[in-house]
Amino acid sequence: MKTLAELAQIQDLEFKGDGNLLLKSVATLENATHDQITFLANPSYTKFLNQTKAGAVILSATAAESYQGNALISNNPYVTFARIAQLFHSINENTMKAQTEIHSSAVVSEKVKLGGFVAVGPLSFIGDDVVIGDNCVIGSQVSIGDGVKLGSDCQIKAGVKIEAGTVIGDRVIVHPGAVIGADGFGLARDKSGWVKIPQTGIVEIGDDCEIGANTTIDCGAIENTKLGNDVRLDNQIQIGHNVQIGDHTVIAGCTAVAGSTKIGKNCFIGGGVGIVGHIEICDGVTIQAMALVTHSITEADSYSSVAPLQPTKQWRRNAVRVKQLDQLTKRVKQLEKNIDD
């Protein structure tokens, strides 16, 4: 529990209203109660502001002016909400239990170097020559291969598989079922069939990254696959061998990046996107959901390629015309010529 005044002080913000009000957690505008704090960031939710039963609301200075209730005033209400949610989350988690032990069922090599306050969950495996920094929490049934290096304050959740040699920075979170450092897809075609190309590079991940559930990041073929700092990957993303992703780039779920492609910093890649191999995407690019990127992008802008949704009956009539579009264009050209003549 924190008072509104305490929250304002911790976040270095102004507040308005009852500073002694006790708050215990965060909630939505619609469902918050008297001991919860909420926020307004998306203007389309303004309609809920006057009906909210929240103890306090995080608001911009402008929005706070016309609001009668208790408010915490922030230039960026969503970031302030995130920080306060983190604060309450860590308070509530800590009162539950501290998990700083190696579970007796875990299999941990003797040739391992663990920092202070490292927890290893049940039935996890840690191989030879692994180095794990301070305050890391390894969940249940995790596998960490030989020679992996993990920074401090990392969270590796249930069932994650980190293959041999992977290097991960500080404060990285890897969600359940993610696979880091599996072989890339490298094949050469001989007369009799496919010849596998050994994948001898590793995966390097910077600080403050987040890797979603069941996401896969392949190791490099010869050189390394690299994620910068503060790269955020959602669930079920596929990152091919030798891919490089710049700092602060965010990728939504189910997107696939093929081998050797370089993605810049501060990009925002939507969900279900496909990016072919061996291209470069510059800094600051946005790719809309399910687009296919087939060539390098050199200008920071938003890009799309998906046709709009239609009722299937109408769509079928249009779809058949898409197959005749070149012909149609030529017919229009002929008409223009005929009229000119």
Added chain:
Amino acid sequence: MKTLAELAQIQDLEFKGDGNLLLKSVATLENATHDQITFLANPSYTKFLNQTKAGAVILSATAAESYQGNALISNNPYVTFARIAQLFHSINENTMKAQTEIHSSAVVSEKVKLGGFVAVGPLSFIGDDVVIGDNCVIGSQVSIGDGVKLGSDCQIKAGVKIEAGTVIGDRVIVHPGAVIGADGFGLARDKSGWVKIPQTGIVEIGDDCEIGANTTIDCGAIENTKLGNDVRLDNQIQIGHNVQIGDHTVIAGCTAVAGSTKIGKNCFIGGGVGIVGHIEICDGVTIQAMALVTHSITEADSYSSVAPLQPTKQWRRNAVRVKQLDQLTKRVKQLEKNIDD
């Protein structure tokens, strides 16, 4: 083994032909033999009916009229087939073995409440305060986090990870590698980088649901992610935080649903579909494979958005015209104007 007459009695159906015929399993029309039962539901397979060597065939009354062999007569041959297949499957499974023990290698918290006839497979982990109903079968290397509640008659297959707090109903099947309750993808952008928003909601799953292999269902950000009853998800589906899915809705493989979207009851969502966040899809909607749904749908209908497949050489000529389509439309408008003048 059951006789044709016994099967008819159990299913409360009429039969035609030799009621004493012994049947041991189900098969396809093409490959069934004298002691197997098969079915005809899809008219395009009618050609195989007169060649089948099946002991008996499940048929509609109309189809049975012109069929000379043994038949079980049903208004819905496919459903009857499903029920008979279930019957034979459970007979054959039961003769193999009953797995109702906690394997000695499993790690099960002392603070767990197990129903009757619960099996826990090798190397599985069950956390504190978990409640598991009667007749549940937990496979190998499953992880069930603290406080998870599981109804009765559930099957949780190998390697499934169910994160803390998840609530699951009765008769739910979760296939290998699925991850339920991992953090949603919630980030706020501060000047220096991304700030993680703690994901404090849970996942609630109703009765009779099926969750496919390597499918991921994120926990709610603040409130909960909810699947109704009899929701059927295929493999490698991604369900974002706070999503709600209505009863009897079916989703095919590799589809992604972004955060806070509500999908109605009795929807049929094809494979590889993308559904953006914060929209609503009403009851009874069909989405064709690989369509992108970018806005709410308020009318029960079938929807599509994907261009038809063409040989690449032809497609390239059309594809370049798609990029000029607005211009082409304007040229046509100009032609119309010229002719009118």
Added chain:
Amino acid sequence: MKTLAELAQIQDLEFKGDGNLLLKSVATLENATHDQITFLANPSYTKFLNQTKAGAVILSATAAESYQGNALISNNPYVTFARIAQLFHSINENTMKAQTEIHSSAVVSEKVKLGGFVAVGPLSFIGDDVVIGDNCVIGSQVSIGDGVKLGSDCQIKAGVKIEAGTVIGDRVIVHPGAVIGADGFGLARDKSGWVKIPQTGIVEIGDDCEIGANTTIDCGAIENTKLGNDVRLDNQIQIGHNVQIGDHTVIAGCTAVAGSTKIGKNCFIGGGVGIVGHIEICDGVTIQAMALVTHSITEADSYSSVAPLQPTKQWRRNAVRVKQLDQLTKRVKQLEKNIDD
């Protein structure tokens, strides 16, 4: 370490330059050093050839003519590179350690038949009546269900789940998190809801296949799901029940193949492709990335269906016209008629 002359002899190739040069590993043209060998296969990298510091380069006879440094001459430099990379990889791996033991934490049924030199990693589970051939390496936390048959020289990586009854050939590699033999998605609709159709077939995989990380291959509904020999699947691919895939076919990441579809030999299916159920694709077909295949393909060719990427602002203007395309075509027809009249 091998000399250039030794490598030439092992590969049965000619070389040019210093045969006594010692080489220890492979590298890229850009980054190779004096004791490394590299290759030139893609002409777009020719610019790096004259700057390379590699000890030797694998080149075609033509390219070797104008190259001054040490060269190994091959009709197929990429395949030669693959074979030499394999050679160095196995030399370097073998000097590290031989893992041919059953880890004490593994749970292995007594009713199992293991070949010679089989390794089973920590915390893995092997069920009853499993047969595993010589020289197989099973990683950590693998689950192999009852009755599974595995040929010789297979590598099953961390966290793979192979369900009961699966049959796998020789020299097959399965990458972390893959699920083989989970239930297919089979449902019949009754008035009250969905009835599950028991999935009683298995998965059969031939020799020399590779299955990517977190890929899922469903068991057959009644008959079997079948991969031929030398089928190569990348990560996060979904293969539905009863699918058949011919020899040497390669599928890139995140592609989904729906149930009962047959794909021929020597096909090349790009990433993110969707292939609907119950169709046939003939031998030698190429499908471009993210295309949707909605009907059978009877001619070996390359096929596409995705619109080209555009800046979102321009795309929106064109996208709205796609929805009016049938109408536009009719307007052009009317213009043609008017001009004819």
